[in-house]
Amino acid sequence: MTPADAAKLQALSRMKLLATGLLIVMALIFAVSFALQGRFPWLEYVRAASEGGMVGALADWFAVTALFRHPLGLKIPHTAIIPTRKNEIGATLGDFVEENFLSAEVVRDKLASVGISRVVGGWLAKPANAGRLTAEVSAGLTGAMAFLDDDDIRAVIESLARTHLVGRDWSPQLGVLAAKVLDSGQHHHAVDLLVDKTEEWLVANPDSFSDAVSKRLPTWVPSFVDRVVDDRAYREALKFVQAVQADPDHRVRVALDDYLRQLAEDLQHNPVMRLRVEGVKEQLLDDPRIRDLAATAWQSIKDALLASLADPASALRVTLESTVTDIGVRLGSDDVLAQKVDTWVEGAATHLLSSYRHDIAAVIAETVERWDGDETSQKIELQVGKDLQFIRINGTVVGSLAGLAIFTVAQGLVSLAG
Template sequence: MTGTDVERAVALRRMKTLATGLLGVLALVFVVAFALQDSYPWLQYVRAAAEGGMVGALADWFAVTALFKHPMGLRIPHTAIIPRKKDQIGESLGQFVEENFLSEDVVVAKLESARIAQKAGMWLEKPESADRLAVEGAVLIRGLFTVLDDDAVQGVIEGLVRRHFLEPPWGPPIGSIAERIFAEGHHHSLVDLLVDRAADWVDGNYAVVTRVVAQRSPTWVPRLVDGVVGDRVHAELSKFIRAVQDDPRHDVRVSIDKYLRDLAQDLQHRPETIARAEEIKAQLLDDPRVRDLTARTWATIKTALLEAVNDPASELTTNFKALVRDFGSRLTSDTGLSDKVNRWIADGASYFVRTYRSEIAGVISETVGRWDAEETSRKIELQVGKDLQFIRINGTVVGSLAGLLIFSIAHAVFG
């Protein structure tokens, strides 16, 4: 028994003693009045009152006792009601809770009147609340990292990478994205950059160009001619690149655009190009590389989070606190947001009650069903037994008054 149960048991014994004591007092009064009523006729009224009080006290004692046990151990029909009807009581109680407390209308009405979002916002915007959430979050993260197995987490990450990144073919999605980029001309900046770099290289590598020309010319050509040809080649090459730079509609640029658009189409629809993209993917991300990538990703995430949560002044912790306070302020000041959050809460609670109300109510009936019959009777008696003793006391008083009234009327009518 808990401390509360002990206190209730003491109070119950006290009330039982009081109710039984009243019965004993009335019994003593009845005996005295009955013995002396011939000498003192007015004692007949006292006897009648005491007699009625005893009848009421005994009747209510029987009624109260019959709820929890067999009175005086006698197996009288319709006694020990709670031990015999324990399972039915549990089912009825569960059904009562389900129908009257786990009702969608009741739950939604209560949540709407509670204004949970506004109250949560007022709590969240306090600095000490944000600090507390940050501390509790840090404890949770450290606990998770303590429990989680690194190899298992890496396996999960690797599985996700393979399922969502490696297994789907790359060609069609890359081709679709590239087609949109090329159609909108976003690649022109990259082409400009490449052409500019090519022009800079030609301008800065005159010696390289002339040397390559000399190396490729026949051996019988005089060096003077090689120099003239090399100079000419460099000049024409520079002139060509300058023309590509200056003319947005240059044939080279048009050819590049066409090539890129065709490539985007081939990546989406041409089996040979799609297969080639898959070969490149396999070469770039083979099993050892994927395994190494997932291991380094998990190690980086774990290290970064642990360092952040262990440092109260870290950027992550500071930003988290600011985000919590800002969200709290928005919940308090933004009626639209708070109404939306309250609606989400109400809808979630409504779905939960609608879906699981029978299971929740079933916990009550199942719990009562597992209790021992005598234990159930004792638990219920501890809860309501003290108040039931007032029934015995009231029955004693009402019985006394009824007995006195009946005797008085009978004596007045029949003399």
């Protein structure tokens, strides 16, 4: 029993003692007035009042007690109503909540009167609240990451890759994409970059180029011939690259364009080329190094994410907090956005209630059904029993006044008849 329940039980006990005490007082008054009414006739009025008070107190005691248990342990019909009919009460309560609290109209009117976007926006706009929400989100994500198994994640990534990469023929899409790039001329930037980098390397590394040429000459060629050949080959190569670099319509560029266009065409329509591409793709994805790279990438992402979530000063946390604050400010100042959010929330709430309100209300009935009958009676009596004791007290008072009034009227009629 919680401290609050203990306090309610103590208050209930005090009210029961008070109501029972009033009944005892009425009984004592009745006994004294009944015994002395022959000597003191005016005590007949006191007797009638106390008699009515006892009747009222006993009747209301019976009524209140019959809700929770059998009075005096006697199994009188229609007593112990709550423990014997708890299932019907739970079902009725669930229906009442469903019809009066979970209706779409009630929720829509309540949300419209509250202005949920303004309330939420005002709360989020406060930096302290934004920081608190960010911390809670970070803690939730950290907890979720702790439950994730790395092997399972890698298996999921591999399964997705096989489904969407290996399991699909990407050649037609690659061919269409390549054709679009060629038509737009965007590939010329890549060609220019490649030619520029080649020219820069030749200018900066003449000795490396010469060494590469010399190694391919026969060993019996004299050294001075090597130098002549190396120098001539280097100058011709540099001259050729610079010519390609300077002429947008150079035959190498034209040949490269023709090759790329044919490749794009073959990717879309040539079965042999498509089979070759698929074979290369499968070899790449089946390479253990690629798998190791995916595993390493996942671990790196996970470690970086956990470190960022744990550090309040990290860029991720700071960005998330500033984004939350900005959303709150916009909700409070942008009427159009606020109206959209309110409309969306109202629509979502009414849709959920229309679809699940019966299931939500059924929780009440199912919960009450699982309760023990005596336990249910005790729970309800603990919550409302104190107020029900006022019925006994009021019954005692009203019964006394009614008894006195009835006796007075009867005496008056007897006097008039005499």
